[in-house]
Amino acid sequence: MPLIEAQNIVKIYPNGVLANDRVDLSVEQGEIHALVGENGAGKSTLMKVLYGLETPTSGTIFLRGEHVHIPNPQVAIDLGIGMVHQNFMLVDSFSIAENIALGMESTAAGGLTLDRQKAIHDTEALSEQYGLVVEPTARVDTVPVGMRQRVEILKALYRGAEILILDEPTAVLTPRETQDLFRAIRNLVTEGKTVIFITHKLREVMEISDRVTVMRDARHVGTVVTVDTNQAELARMMVGREVFMVVDKPPVERGAPVLEAHDLTYVNETGRMLLHNATFKVYESEILGIAGVEGNGQTELIEVLTGLREATGGEAFVDGAPVLGAGPRKVRESRVAHIPEDRLTNGVALLASINDNLIVDRYYRPPFTRTGLLNPQSIRSNGGSLIDRFNILAPSGELPVSSLSGGNMQRVVLARELSSSPRLLIAAQPTRGVDIGAIEYIHQQLVDKRTDGLAILLVSADLQEVMKLSDRIMVMYNGEIVAIFHNTPDLTEERLGLYMLGAERQPAEEMEQYQ
Template structure:
């Protein structure tokens, strides 16, 4: 929140008459967003023009005087904000109805599939980034992690997936400690990972869709026969995933770099979910994608949950955490500072003081 205000002050110091804000609230708590909006309204009173770009429709409705909606690179509507509802805006964005309702709770929750005990991590600068983190995720539930970015979430996910070594603690997958195992060994235990940065850790952008689909399974039958890849099967398999996950591409042989951000994310989600995971670690699963693709990902995460997987969801989007989670934990400064086992009626404003470190459970 402070960094956002510093950026606005820098622009004003240069006597800017036009401010273009691109997803300015993506890392802010509800309380910090209120402060930002108060500042923007003051700027408007002083004659400044503000272009506010956001996928958070509730905030668009709250702050904007006029709303312009783009779809497929074209402007499809410009209307007064007071004449539009959130559902109207979503419909204009994707051309169909979108549900914003909280998903129903799971019908059955089973045994713990992912258990973390007293996990700590001290980085190379001798800073304790994670401090005695403990939680469990059971079969058939989604555990959501709420928190301002930069409070240890990235390091936690990297440790869970074998990309970083913990300093101490335990991580159990169905009772087996996986600390020290490689990413491939962890994946062999039916753990899938939708990474925070799809371009850095999710895909090889110069490779084809087919190659990205099989990157974690190319050495298994029926994707290979002995030392040779079974390209006929791979092509049929990839074409089915493209159809099932509604990926817009010229063919399965198209390179990742030729796809839009939303379709690249669908490639990652398709690969991770098609492995039939027992545990799914979903880190910012809908970052940078349109509301239509977002709804698809939400439905898929719910389907995985209902099929008995344990889903560990990390998201900077509080609305997403509140919509999908069976239970919620809040992380601040590398510690879990609050746990909410009942999410009915819970709001972003309830979570905000914990995310800012103002409150914590004793």
């Protein structure tokens, strides 16, 4: 008997979108069940139905063979179902232990005061049991995203989750954190838990899951045993066509330098040097990729360049004009576009419409504003054409971004930034959270724009992505640029790895040659 089974689930949202169309899902006790499908296929919706966050229009759910109603998350929790969302839902100003114990103590103790000592103790015990390392007393908003995620998982376990739903947990993780998470997931299963796991990375599906369910266009396409399938077959089931994932990248002569950075340095509040004398250029018609284990200065470099952080030292010029220290708007006005790493907090205004989100960086310019007045018609037509080109799944551009699926929210940011006719594009993790069809499209867009003259600075935790797209590759280690190479076939992952881990460092004269 399956542990949990959903039959014939139909979900029609109030705006008329059919998100689940007679979907079946059956998950066995103790398995790791992957759920895959394109952006907007209905994966999160199905999980929200199991967790009681959305009421299905029709359909039935069985838990251990018994018919259950799950009208809200409290009922789901009581039934042993826990969920970690695509967008986290922690209370930022509380400590980790408080977040984990929050909402559990008041009923037991009959009051609202939280026993802090007990919360810390329970958190430590749980953290130990599952190998999910957290700092119980740290405030949630001060810890890295990987730890926040572990907090969410612990919180669900603390509430007695037997079935744990993880909605795209690895989209925000570095490769190393992903491996840690996988280890924890395996521990959970050893302890008798069951895991449902959503991802767009088929490599991960192959690595971690026992079975895979594929959804497409709100429907269940099939469920297969992982060892009996492969990435190509899964891709075909997801997209309904062959996916090649190759980019057509013609050779092109690079032009003049667009970005010139000299000795960029950033020292944080506690005196740690996170970026040290970074000197490099990005030229017209080239993609300069940054390779490096995350946390080696890449984020600081980008935030300094885009005006989100103030550099401690150094200079940067775009087309010869200085850009440091003047704030994000000034940087944009120098025709620098930025695809931020954390698009759902820094990239979109969730309650504003899709159309408005597509022009937030340029609403004050023609054609969107003329003689001081916004021009709704041009805002609408701009929205319509970008929704089309970037395949954003939305019934109308007038709807709020919050009604989009996670991957479609990402596309809104990508569409806006790629359409702003920039001179320099700073792209951080550009394909995070989007499906394989969209990855193919975004890769080709980046390469085409580079061929047409755009200068692109690319940061990605995915080394294969960096190697596939870049013309030159710059390696960062411990806040420093330790090597720059032309992306020639002899530059292998292994060779880059030596520099990324700090085992090798290019001599200064040699680096000079590749500037």
